[in-house]
Amino acid sequence: MAKQDTAQEHDSDLGIGGDIAPTPLDPGKAEAWLTDLSKAAAAQDLARLGEFLARGGPDVARLGAVLDLSTYLNTQMLQHPEWLDALFDAPARERIAQRIGELRDMEVAEQGETALMATIRLIKREVSLLIALRDLFGAASVKETTEDLSQLAEAAVATALRFCLIAAHKSGKIVLPDPADPEAGCSLFVLGMGKLGARELNYSSDVDLIVFFDPEQSVAADPSESVDTFSRIVRRLVRIVGERTADGYVFRTDLRLRPDPGAMPLAISTDAAMSYYEGSGRNWERAAMIKACTIAGDRAAGEAFLQELTPFVWRKYLDFAAIADIQAMKTRIDRHRGFDDIAVGGHNVKLGRGGIREVEFFVQAQQLIAGGRAPQLRSRRTDAALHELAEGSWITADTARDLLEDYWFLRRIEHCIQMVADEQSHTLPEDEEGLERIARLAGFAGREAFAEALLSHLRRVDRHYTSLFNDGRERDAGEGEEAVSKRLLSSEDDPDALARLKELGFARPEDVARIVRGWGFGRYRSTRSETARERLASGLPMLLSAFSNAKDPDGAIAAFDTFLAGLPAGIQFFSLIASNPRILDLLALIITSAPALRETIAARPHVFDALLDPAFFDEVPESAMMEKRLASFLSEANGYEDILARLRIFASEQRFLVGARLLSGVVDVGEAGPAFSNIANVVLNATLNAVGDAFAEKHGRVPGARMALLGMGRLGNCELTAGSDVDLILLYDHDPDVEESDGDKPLATGLYFARLTQRLIAALTVQMREGILYEVDFRLRPSGNMGPLATRIDSFRRYQATDAWTWERMALTRSRPIAGDPQFRDEVGHTICEILGEAxxxxxxxxxxxxxxxxxxxxxxxxxxxxxxxxxxxxxxxxxxxxxxxxxxxxxxxxxxxxxxxxxxxxxxxxxxxxxxxxxxxxxxxxxxxxxxxxxxxxxxxxxxxxxxxxxxxxxxxxxxxxxxxxxxxxxxxxxxxxxxxxxxxxxxxxxxxxxxxxxxxxxxxx
Structure with a gap:
């Protein structure tokens, strides 16, 4: 980009700053426009601006270039030169913040609608001009520009909503809890979606809004008319913000992201919205909700709704069906718009190939896949999400850096396109003059340099996007091979397909073809749906190639067939293997060599998710790390049953991860026992806490109670295997004078801990959809099956001192306190050492x-x-x-x-x-x-x-x-x-x- 080369480049008294100097298409016209600006300043007696323009210099030249290159900014400056003159009192950055603050704090109670609309529009136009000049002069980063535009839009919407709420309150349609602060407790809230919600708004963007209200807290005078009342408020809000008047418009508004926009009202109750999202919500709506942010109205109600919506947006499992749906959405855009290749003239920098949307889809797809288990990925902002993806090793640091540079470059070009005439366009001109105009607005010397930079960024985005989505643009398996593989799903005697199987090394291609054809017929539950078969077809070339590398390729296919027969559903699994060809070799090894792991995947396919998390794959689980991850995963649990389900998911994934890495040779066999044991330590401790809390809701707690779970056998000495059950003893103590618990249904102390232990056993062993946690054995407690399930520490000491057999002392040498009260665990450990140390x-x-x-x-x-x-x-x-x-x-x-x-x-x-x-x-x-x-x-x-x-x-x-x-x-x-x-x-x-x-x-x- 062209930079000013004079000593005065930073000596600007206009208060804009920056070191980028746009150059005009026609220097003569630029001078003429500057003359017109001087006349406009003189007409308003703006002496300071007139003197500044007469003096000339780099900043004046830059203004002249903008006047020549942008008809929209030209109009704003000539109509309102006072906006430039005000910069002699405060620099543009301060002026922008000041005017947005005035808009946000505007007193609306006594204003008329016409006056309000005029004021908002004038503030918007002034701020937009200053934002544009800071952007074009390089005084603001693109991130700052998008944040300023977003703050402006949020302030405008909130001010308009306050006006509408007060008007409805005065007319008796609603009853506000606090008319002096109309948004507080009004039950109506506005979600900013898309770039507004992410604070990444573009220059001439419309604003995507969804408006909800909480029916339980509705302020409608007649609750039965809440929908109509609030919808009228929304309609008025949209008119105030979006209607074009003599003063222009504030922001074009779009409410079409709301649930079922053809049928739903403008204001939707949160109950109706939750029913829709839980029953009919689609992946594109999940992606949209990533950026959703409460920007106006009852913010407490808005945040509560977004929290309640979390399970819809962020799944407990890695969601590889989402990546296919997002890819399909992008493909439909490409086909509808005719985006076939990367270009300069006429290229759409937002929706076209290598454009802004591909960066966003690249980020959002991976957020949807893994954000349920990795909350740090849930950022609304694209730049922050790229950073977190790199931090978690989902992508490389180089990829994050590349895409961030590409994203901000393309966003700046998008702004330049829109600043020409304030049009909501993302398409570059096709004519040479139009391209030259954009190039010079962006600070390039000409369209050739601009084209070179643009193509470099577009191609780099395309490479990264293609690598993630594996969408056929640069697939290793060509269209011919894919077509041959797909024919296997419909015919078992296609000569080309049989020949291909033989080339791959299958000894009995006819038998393999017959098996594959059965998948195409949908004979199994996993291949019954059309979507599942489509996903299978897209991954079939890679799948056949992976199994051909097995020692017995034919046997591997037969084993995989058995696996598919037991798989309850296939869409997620086939999406996973189609999107992640690198894991197919490991999958082939598991299916052909490790039935225990294979059965785990078949019963709970989502356990394979653990291998797709790069942060998990490169490390042997350690207690502190797992405790942190499990705490994060459990923090979003909805009740006791969900906690138990999430514990099973977490434990299954972690055990599967260790087993798969052990099988592949990444984990040394000596690390496996401690790794499996660490998983048990963390999960059993969390289970004991969850059971204790749930039990206390009914029976209270025993004053002074302390518990410790003693791991015995393989768990006790950190030698668990993939198939181990866990041997446990529960020890407890409490204040000496306490006889019962303090809850609504108190229990005698001994019975309390016995019942709690029964509850613990049930929590570990009950069969849920996610399986069981562990098979458990409490027979090593004092007196075995004849003794109480839980043992008080004093009784434990007495038994070991007087009645324990030698084999029980031997068992005690393989014991370790693994869960419960930390201080009591230390006491139990010390007690065991004392017992074993007795002569x-x-x-x-x-x-x-x-x-x-x-x-x-x-x-x-x-x-x-x-x-x-x-x-x-x-x-x-x-x-x-x-x-x-x-x-x-x-x-x-x-x-x-x-x-x-x-x-x-x-x-x-x-x-x-x-x-x-x-x-x-x-x-x-x-x-x-x-x-x-x-x-x-x-x-x-x-x-x-x-x-x-x-x-x-x-x-x-x-x-x-x-x-x-x-x-x-x-x-x-x-x-x-x-x-x-x-x-x-x-x-x-x-x-x-x-x-x-x-x-x-x-x-x-x-x-």
Whole structure:
């Protein structure tokens, strides 16, 4: 852009500033216009302006250029030179704020409508002129320009509404709570939509408004006539703001974004609106509501309505159907308007290819997809949303920077187009002179430089938009391949389609074609709707390509067919895979190798959402991070049932994420146990809090009550797997003299905590649409199933001191307070260390541990070589050794609740094999952990490596550092033999120890 090169460029006494110098098309005409402006100043005796113009200089030249380039701004300056003269008293920026403030604070109670309309229009024209000059001279950024225009529009609408409300109050149609502040409590509110709601209004924009009223708080004198009364107020408001008079207009208004505009009144009750949005609302209306903002009227009612509308706009799940709908909306615009390519002359910078709307759609699509789970993405402003998308790694920082530059450049060109004649146009002129005019208004030396810059921005937007929407402009799979794939959905004997399948590597293309054709017939629920089949067809080329890379492509398609047969609905899923081709390889791996994960997707397809969140994908869940995310997700829950549903969604996604990353090799097997356990910690704590709050609503609370949830078994020592249940004990305490709770229906203290525990179990295990949270086991509490569900801490201490069996002490070494009152959790942890630190006869403990293992050998033999829990020398041997080490002081008590591998590594155990060679017990535990974590992703009941799905066997082989799956079984057998010899050497069985049944001893190991 051309910049002034004189020393006076910043020495302006006109009070506009900036360093951009538009140049006129015709310098002679510019001089003539400046002469006319001098005459207009003289006619009004504006000496300062006259002297300024006579003196000449860069600012005068800039004014001359604008007079020549813009007929609209020319008219404003010549008719009202006093608006320029006022800048000698206050710079343009201050004058704009001052005049908008005067409009916003205008006293309207005693004004007539005609006078009010004239005043508003004159203020609007003056402010618009100053905003334009600041924009064209580079004194204001485009962001500042759009914010000023939005503030002007908001002030105008609010002032007009106040006038209408007072008039209706005076006529007896409404009864205002406070006539001195008519908007307060009036129950009617105006939502600014689109660019007005986002504070991004363009220069000659109309303003999109929706007007609602709260029927519960209606101020209509006759509530039965609220709709008519308020609609008349809206009609008058629209006339005051939008009608063109001798003084011009304020803003053109558009009410067509309201629900069902052909049938709905101008003012709509919030009840009717909620019924519409919940029953008939469409994705484009969700996108529109992203920017909705209360700009006038009863702002409290407006904010309450927007809050109530949150579940409609922001879904709990990632919403990939929305991206297809937004793409379809843009495609319809392109077809209707004839936008086929990027150009300069005649190009629409808003709706055309590479234009403003594509930046907005790029942002809004991703906001709709993920904003339900990531509230930080819910910004109304495009620039702020781009920043948050980059912060959350949904897009790269470079993409955000590119699109932000493109957006503001195109918005400035849009303003220049509109400033020429104050027309609501977004289309560049087709003639050379018209293009030259826009180029010079924008500060370019000429149309060639302008065209080069414009095309660069349009093409860059197009690349980013195409990359997101994968809409066929630059798709890897060409139209021919897509057509061939689509024919598979309608015919199983198309020669080209069969040939393509063979090229992809399918061994039995006829069988694969028959399967795919079944999808096209809509035989499954997931493919029954036309929309679902359309989405499937768009992603089919990529899907076939992904499955062709599997070890057994034909088997992969058959597995995917089974998956589709169990999928309850397909639109979201097919939209997801069509929009995200990079995840198809992982999907193929899951479907062919990990039935547990596959069944999770089939039952709850939205769990796949977690892998699409880039911020989640690159990290192993940690408690603090998950607590923050879960708190945000639960903050919008609507009642107790919704909390339980959201907890299930969150836990399912997080568990699925860890499992999928474990399967793909991104997560090391050693990280999986702590990751699964961290998920349980956070979710169980939130569940306990939710249950406690809900229970207290009816039964109150026990004064001085403190609770702690004790995780046992695999949960207790951070070794959960994908399929683990959770072993729990609930401990509590309360003020010593308290006998019952303080609620409307009080309960005796013992019964209170027992009932609360029952409620907790139900909250975790009840089958909801989102599944269950966890299978739970409370059998490790004192006295097992015979004892109370919840245990007071003093009773727990007494039981452990006098009645606990050795196996119960062993179980206690794998315990960890995971939820409840933080101070009480510390007390419980300290109590457990004290209990385990009490002196016991070491010989008795050793005999009991050895004999329990012998009893398990006898009563619970392993089912096969992969039954690592029960095989001689397997997991239980290592877990028993670690527990024995803690009970006998061979490991420090600080390791209570630590992973078995950590206890073994810190213990002084002289373990040797049959040859007298040292046995690496921690290494053996790591080997078993690798196997057990990966096996839990696969089908249940598989006890031999040969029966594992090929992909899972390969993953297990890689995890163990082996070359071939056939090497796994020998490695495990050798490891088990060495561990068993070490165990028998350290703990020889006597047959006289602890008489706990084998089931209890097994349960004590948990999960």
């Amino acid at each position: 016991r006869d070491e010989a008795t403990t050793s005999r009991d541990v050895a004999d329990m293992r012998a009893r398990l050998d006898r009563d619970k033999p392993p089912k096969g070589p992969l039954d690592l829990k029960l095989i001689p020398g397997g997991l239980i041997d290592l877990e028993f050794l670690a527990q024995w080490a803690l009970l006998t002081g061979r490991a420090d008590s600080d390791l209570v609740g630590s992973p078995t591998v950590s206890v073994l590594a810190a213990s002084d155990l002289a373990a040797v094999d049959a040859d007298g060679a040292p046995v690496d017990l921690p290494g053996a535990m790591r080997t078993y952990t690798s196997v057990i974590q990966i096996l839990r992703l696969g089908p249940t009941g598989v006890e031999r490596i040969e029966d594992l799905p090929p992909g899972l066997a390969d993953r297990l082989t890689r995890a163990l550092g082996l070359e071939e799956p056939g090497e796994v079984a020998p490695l495990l057998a050798k490891t088990a033999a060495r561990v068993r010899h070490a165990f028998n050497t350290l703990l020889p069985a006597s047959g006289e120890g602890d008489t706990a049944p084998a089931d209890a001893a097994t349960a004590a190991q948990g999960g």
